[in-house]
Amino acid sequence: MLIGAHESISGGFWKSVVRAVEDGCEVIQIFSGSPSRWEVPEIQSGEAALFRKELRKAGMRTVLVHGSYLINPASPDPDQWSRSLTAMIREYGRCRAVGADFLVVHPGSHRGQGAAGGVERSAEMVRGVLTEWEDGPMILLENTAGSGSTLGGTFLELGRIRRASGFSDRVGYCFDTAHAFAAGYALSGDGGIRRVLDEVDREAGLDLVKAFHLNDSAREFGSRVDRHARIGEGLMGLDPFRELVADAGLAGLPGVLETQPLPVLHGRYRDQVDLLKGMRVKGRIRPR
Numbered sequence: 001m002l003i004g005a006h007e008s009i010s011g012g013f014w015k016s017v018v019r020a021v022e023d024g025c026e027v028i029q030i031f032s033g034s035p036s037r038w039e040v041p042e043i044q045s046g047e048a049a050l051f052r053k054e055l056r057k058a059g060m061r062t063v064l065v066h067g068s069y070l071i072n073p074a075s076p077d078p079d080q081w082s083r084s085l086t087a088m089i090r091e092y093g094r095c096r097a098v099g100a101d102f103l104v105v106h107p108g109s110h111r112g113q114g115a116a117g118g119v120e121r122s123a124e125m126v127r128g129v130l131t132e133w134e135d136g137p138m139i140l141l142e143n144t145a146g147s148g149s150t151l152g153g154t155f156l157e158l159g160r161i162r163r164a165s166g167f168s169d170r171v172g173y174c175f176d177t178a179h180a181f182a183a184g185y186a187l188s189g190d191g192g193i194r195r196v197l198d199e200v201d202r203e204a205g206l207d208l209v210k211a212f213h214l215n216d217s218a219r220e221f222g223s224r225v226d227r228h229a230r231i232g233e234g235l236m237g238l239d240p241f242r243e244l245v246a247d248a249g250l251a252g253l254p255g256v257l258e259t260q261p262l263p264v265l266h267g268r269y270r271d272q273v274d275l276l277k278g279m280r281v282k283g284r285i286r287p288r
Contacts, residue, residue, distance in 0.1 A: 001212065001245045002026040002061060003276045005257040005269040013047055013098060017054035023269040024277070027254035028055075029064040029104070032094035036069055038087060040094070048097040055099070062254045064174075064211055065095045065137070067105040073125040074108030074118035074151050084108075085125050089132050096136045102211055104140045104174045107151040107161055118151050123164035130167045140174040140210055145182035145226040153183045153224070159204035172208040175200070176258075177244070178215035178229070181236050184222040188236050193243035212255040214241065214276060230259040231272055238279070245280040 004027035007016040013030070020028045033040030055063065068091060071084040088105070095103045105126075110118030126139055141161055146153020151161070155173065162171045181187050185196045200206055216234030218227035232238050245255060255276070261268035 001247070001250050001253055001255040001280060003214075003245065003255050003257075003273050003280070004028050004062075005261075005273060006030065006066065007269075013043070013051040014054045017051065017058050017060060019268070020060065021058050022266045024273045025060070025269070027062040027064070027256065028060055029066055029254075029256040029258075030098075031068075032065050032091055032098070032100075033068070035066070038070055038083065040068075040087075040090065042090070043094050043097045045097075048099075052099050062102075062211075063098065063100045064102045064104055064140075064254060064256060065091070065098070065100045067091055067103060069106075071105065072108040073105065073122035074110045075121065076111050076113040076117065081121060081125070085128050088125060088129050092129050092133050092136055092139075096133065100137045102140050102172075102174070103137050104142050104211065104213075106144060107141055107158065109149045110151060112149050115149075115151060115157070118149070119157065119160050120164060122151060123161045123166075126161065126165040126171060127167060130165070130170050138210060139171050141171065142174040142213070143176055143179050143183065145179045145224050146184075147224045147226065155200045155204035162204070162208070172210040173204060174211045174213060175209050176213035176215060177236065177240065178213070178217040178234070179226060181217045181221055182219055182223050182225055182227075184224075186221070187240040188221070190239070191243075193240050193247070197247075197249075206249075209253075211253060212244070212250075213258050214244070214255045215258050216241075228259055231257070231275055241276065242279045245276050 004025035006029040007019045075081040141158045144152035216229040218229040219225040
């Protein structure tokens with residue numbers, strides 16, 4: 001697995017690559033704008049070109065863009081759903097501008113109106129975005145902790161959204177370790193990763209998992225509460241990460257940290273990146 005982190009675009013998109021290099025990243029995840037604002041300016045061609053130039057210089061292999069937190073594909077409110085669709089279409093356009101490989105999105109919340117309808121609305125939004133853009137990055141549906149009316153607590157549910165979208169070849173999954181643990185996937189314990197990956201394969205197809213978010217969990221197994229912790233400082237233990245990053249069947253896939261960075265000017269994720277790289281060398285390997 002290739003190791004990276006979610007880097008800030010503060011000061012310009014190109015600076016996120018500089019930060020990734022300081023952290024020793026092999027892959028990078030960014031926001032394409034403020035994740036808490038509806039109105040985000042389009043990326044100027046010069047800024048996008050500079051970002052891509054820095055990526056080439058750094059030899060960065062994969063770019064993920066994480067979708068805005070405001071977008072709710074499963075919303076039962078027509079106005080919010082329409083606003084979310086417009087925002088996601090624009091987000092996809094910004095992904096194309098910077099040359100992103102993947103756009104990671106949460107499947108959304110049905111707001112108590114039922115999972116079946118939420119799945120259909122989420123799939124309709126994915127379909128609307130990919131119909132608008134004939135080519136571009138693959139959309140990755142991210143699994144969630146499954147709290148309340150949030151969709152995506154199982155990969156079975158993500159698979160339903162993918163199939164209903166009508167664009168199965170352009171939709172895959174992003175596997176978040178903390179979310180899976182909180183949702184009740186037993187990642188910890190001897191052989192836990194193997195069992196969970198086999199479970200995901202049965203539910204949705206492991207070959208469609210194109211990226212990982214590598215986060216420890218600050219909340220208990222099965223709690224359905226989404227709280228990230230730094231690797232080795234949460235409740236999952238180190239063994240799941242040793243098994244995951246060294247899994248031969250996942251070689252070449254991006255694994256991105258979203259943990260709390262160190263309060264330093266440079267190398268804010270360096271210790272966590274180095275920790276995972278060390279696990280990759282020493283971990284247990286299994287073919288898929």
